[in-house]
Amino acid sequence: MTATTNGEPLLALHGVSKRFGAVQALAGVDFDVRAGEVVGLVGDNGAGKSTLVKVMSGIYNADEGEYRFEGEVHNVRAPSDATALGVATVYQDLALCDNLDVVANLFVGREEQSRGPARLLRSLDEASMEKQAAELLQTLTVRLPSVRQEVGTLSGGQRQSVAIARSLIGEAKVVLLDEPTAALGVAQTEQVLALIRRLREQGLGVVVISHNLANVFDVVDRIFVLRLGRKAGVYEVSETSQEEIVGAITGAEFGRNGDGERGEQATGEATR
Amino acid sequence: MSTAAATPSEPTPPATAAATPDPEEGGRFALFNRVAQGELGSMRVLLGLIVIWTIFTVANDRFLTSTNLVNLSLQIAATGMISIGVVLVLLLGEIDLSVAIVSGLCAAVMAVLCEQHGWPAIPGILAGIATGAAIGLFQGSVVTRFGIPSFVVTLAGLIGWQGALLWVLGSTGTVNITTPAIVDLAGTFFTGATAWIIAAIVVALFAVASLDARRRRLAAGLAAATPLVVAIRVAAVAVVSFGVVAVLDQDRGLPLALVILIGFVVIFDYIVRRTRFGRHILAVGGNEEAARRAGIHVTRVRIMVFVLGSSLAACGGILFASRLLAVNQSSGGSDLLLLAIAGPVIAGTSLFGGRGTVWSALLGGLVIGSISNGMDLLALPSSTKYMVTGGVLLAAVVVDAAARQRRMRSGRV
Numbered sequence: 001m002t003a004t005t006n007g008e009p010l011l012a013l014h015g016v017s018k019r020f021g022a023v024q025a026l027a028g029v030d031f032d033v034r035a036g037e038v039v040g041l042v043g044d045n046g047a048g049k050s051t052l053v054k055v056m057s058g059i060y061n062a063d064e065g066e067y068r069f070e071g072e073v074h075n076v077r078a079p080s081d082a083t084a085l086g087v088a089t090v091y092q093d094l095a096l097c098d099n100l101d102v103v104a105n106l107f108v109g110r111e112e113q114s115r116g117p118a119r120l121l122r123s124l125d126e127a128s129m130e131k132q133a134a135e136l137l138q139t140l141t142v143r144l145p146s147v148r149q150e151v152g153t154l155s156g157g158q159r160q161s162v163a164i165a166r167s168l169i170g171e172a173k174v175v176l177l178d179e180p181t182a183a184l185g186v187a188q189t190e191q192v193l194a195l196i197r198r199l200r201e202q203g204l205g206v207v208v209i210s211h212n213l214a215n216v217f218d219v220v221d222r223i224f225v226l227r228l229g230r231k232a233g234v235y236e237v238s239e240t241s242q243e244e245i246v247g248a249i250t251g252a253e254f255g256r257n258g259d260g261e262r263g264e265q266a267t268g269e270a271t272r
Numbered sequence: 273m274s275t276a277a278a279t280p281s282e283p284t285p286p287a288t289a290a291a292t293p294d295p296e297e298g299g300r301f302a303l304f305n306r307v308a309q310g311e312l313g314s315m316r317v318l319l320g321l322i323v324i325w326t327i328f329t330v331a332n333d334r335f336l337t338s339t340n341l342v343n344l345s346l347q348i349a350a351t352g353m354i355s356i357g358v359v360l361v362l363l364l365g366e367i368d369l370s371v372a373i374v375s376g377l378c379a380a381v382m383a384v385l386c387e388q389h390g391w392p393a394i395p396g397i398l399a400g401i402a403t404g405a406a407i408g409l410f411q412g413s414v415v416t417r418f419g420i421p422s423f424v425v426t427l428a429g430l431i432g433w434q435g436a437l438l439w440v441l442g443s444t445g446t447v448n449i450t451t452p453a454i455v456d457l458a459g460t461f462f463t464g465a466t467a468w469i470i471a472a473i474v475v476a477l478f479a480v481a482s483l484d485a486r487r488r489r490l491a492a493g494l495a496a497a498t499p500l501v502v503a504i505r506v507a508a509v510a511v512v513s514f515g516v517v518a519v520l521d522q523d524r525g526l527p528l529a530l531v532i533l534i535g536f537v538v539i540f541d542y543i544v545r546r547t548r549f550g551r552h553i554l555a556v557g558g559n560e561e562a563a564r565r566a567g568i569h570v571t572r573v574r575i576m577v578f579v580l581g582s583s584l585a586a587c588g589g590i591l592f593a594s595r596l597l598a599v600n601q602s603s604g605g606s607d608l609l610l611l612a613i614a615g616p617v618i619a620g621t622s623l624f625g626g627r628g629t630v631w632s633a634l635l636g637g638l639v640i641g642s643i644s645n646g647m648d649l650l651a652l653p654s655s656t657k658y659m660v661t662g663g664v665l666l667a668a669v670v671v672d673a674a675a676r677q678r679r680m681r682s683g684r685v
Binding site (some may be wrong): 124 | 547551557567679
């Protein structure tokens, strides 16, 4: 969690293409997210949202294009490369272990071992992990009955919050959220949106993929629309409307003559 | 994850600083739900044990005598040892049907080396355990490399290793054990002062561990168990430890085999609950995909668990051979497999992975052993014994599956 300055993009992709056999999933897409900014990534099914996120999280290697993090070009070949840079991903299925408690889930895969004499017994440092977990959840104002509660017993919104909080253990600078509010009730959705705003306050770059435009308008600063694997436009939330975004997503002509046109050349750049 | 009763030293989980009780979480019925959902499996099994002991004591007043309890502890030592390995495999959500026959095969390897080739006891025992480790490595590699259900791979093992056992034993089909050090494993009893000192050491270690955990939590500024709670826990462990010694000391004494079993249970319980490797076992058992994404080397964890499972089976087989003073063609056969798997499941370790404790190997072994021992005292025929044991296992599995269904219905997996 670092400084909250806008300006230089934290994570930027330039001219990214990805092809699966005959399907051109992404064609020359530019994308960027800055510190302290929430970017919504929207598009119809098959528009390439998931592919783009998987390129950012290192699951897919782009066929072409440049991956820049904090201004430098990086060769991201595996999820661990992206994690090492500080790009954390929260998948739609949350990837939580329901049989483990909140602390164990937050630290799974990077458990801390005790120092001092207990080190010889290779004992986990539960006290330290629990303390950090409680502090982290408190800064995010995530409310849970207990950090020692089994994750399986938590509500959907609480589970989503734990999954997001987990991405912040370690030094995440960019968090990618895949459909964070799908399958949540109204109150729980509000919890998660509030959490996303707090991530922004902490100076992280946040990318939210969502089908729910109302949610997107609620929380994001910029909206990035993908259509058929191409960038269909970038819009400042304050200067656009849901109708315009729907138009960009579907490619319909009724989109108001805004700054975001469809098509390859329409790198509308409404933002800069 | 951790269950009540026999699991030592974990202070009661405190609420976080940020904690406000969520209205969705049940208040009054929380405890009932947890028992019903199988999370307090150890509590359930202790109650079951009391019922079973009461029934058999009423039916036959020799059941609760020191002599019989020494017999009982010898009977469960070998099975319990195999069950520890079964628990590890079950925690992964896998199963190993070859443990019983592997225990027989590894004991046969040890017996042949020591009795027919003149090996000293220690290298012979190590060779037996190494055989188990190699078998686990092989089966675990096949399961992970080809993605075959462990149930099928180890079923093939069940038959294949039976053949290997017959081959190792050769034409005579039986090897008697006379090597003193091996005979001593099940033939040594601690009496008087030695037994009491062992119990005192157990209590002292538990007290030190509890106080250390408390000290570290306080140092980190977390809520910790009050001194009274720590004192009550230590007192409970003291009552059980000294009680066991007091009872067994009236007969032959505290069996070495029981000490070995409890030692292994404590060590593996520690590994599962307190080390990174154990945490990774639970994570893989809970959600393999999540574990993989978290950077856990899933394949390595699974192979390691199969290696440990078969190695512990070998240790159990060696204890068995020591008690029976022989290895023969029926070693590792009969109902040993059923008992070794039934024990942990009865005591609350889930067949679906991720939930259970190493203590369930000991507690479940005690339940199954008590039923079997009690029915022997009543001189019931084998037909009845098999049917009762099968019924108890079925009941335990139904309880486990019902608990899982209830969890899924309340939106949990």
